[in-house]
Amino acid sequence: MMDQEPNDVLNSLKEQISELILLYQKSKQEKESLIHEKLELMEKLEILKREREELDHQYNTLKLAKTLAGNSEDSQEAKVKINRIVREIDKCIALLNR
Numbered sequence: 060m061m062d063q064e065p066n067d068v069l070n071s072l073k074e075q076i077s078e079l080i081l082l083y084q085k086s087k088q089e090k091e092s093l094i095h096e097k098l099e100l101m102e103k104l105e106i107l108k109r110e111r112e113e114l115d116h117q118y119n120t121l122k123l124a125k126t127l128a129g130n131s132e133d134s135q136e137a138k139v140k141i142n143r144i145v146r147e148i149d150k151c152i153a154l155l156n157r
Contacts, residue, residue, distance in 0.1 A: 126137040 123137060
């Protein structure tokens, strides 16, 4: 009877260790899966950021075109904006040439 008790403890310990190993392996696989999913989501986020930037650019271009095609008051406002942008570009060029 005394010999059986240590064997029971040993067997129980072996079972617990096996269960822990299985849990560890499962956790490791889950972690790898989550890392993969994170990378995919980061790639999608970058794509969406680029798409948003492109849409912002298209929107601004369309807004400017609409302003230019609008009435003379809007055209005058667009010309003022364009002149301001050209002056800013000239300033940047002058700074770069220093």
